[in-house]
Amino acid sequence: MTETGGVFAWDSPEFRRLLAQHQPGPAFALIRERSGLTQEKFANLVNWGRTNTGRIERGERQALYDIRELTRVADALGIPRAALLPALLGTRNQALSKARTAKESVTWTADNSGRSG
Numbered sequence: 001m002t003e004t005g006g007v008f009a010w011d012s013p014e015f016r017r018l019l020a021q022h023q024p025g026p027a028f029a030l031i032r033e034r035s036g037l038t039q040e041k042f043a044n045l046v047n048w049g050r051t052n053t054g055r056i057e058r059g060e061r062q063a064l065y066d067i068r069e070l071t072r073v074a075d076a077l078g079i080p081r082a083a084l085l086p087a088l089l090g091t092r093n094q095a096l097s098k099a100r101t102a103k104e105s106v107t108w109t110a111d112n113s114g115r116s117g
Contacts, residue, residue: 009030009031009034009035010031010074010077010079010080010083011083012030012034014030015027015030015031015083016083016086017086018030019084019086019087020086020087020089020090022087022090023059024070024087025056025057025058025059025061026057026058026059028042028056028057028073028077029057031077031079032057039053039054039057045076045077046072046073046076046077047076067087067088070084070087071084
């Protein structure tokens with residue numbers, strides 16, 4: 001989508017924050033607004049109804065919690081799938097916590113061969 005101040009809307013801190021906070025509807029509302037699209041034009045691009053688009057943007061409808069729908073919308077808008085990583089990883093602190101937990105799990109398995117007692 002379009003650039004604002006040299007930054008694509010999908011690469012903005014606001015977009016990443018909204019995705020990390022599991023608010024994809026408002027994140028895509030941000031994209032739509034920065035692109036200068038009406039809800040109707042946006043709905044046509046992503047193959048939604050205009051009323052449904054408004055409900056999704058306000059978080060009243062949770063269609064974007066399905067990763068397949070999230071990637072389909074990103075593809076329709078020309079947003080790289082990598083831009084959706086905050087939706088999967090959460091905030092930086094959440095991602096680091098997940099990584100530590102995974103590392104501890106692997107370390108435990110390697111040290112203990114996955115066997116108990």
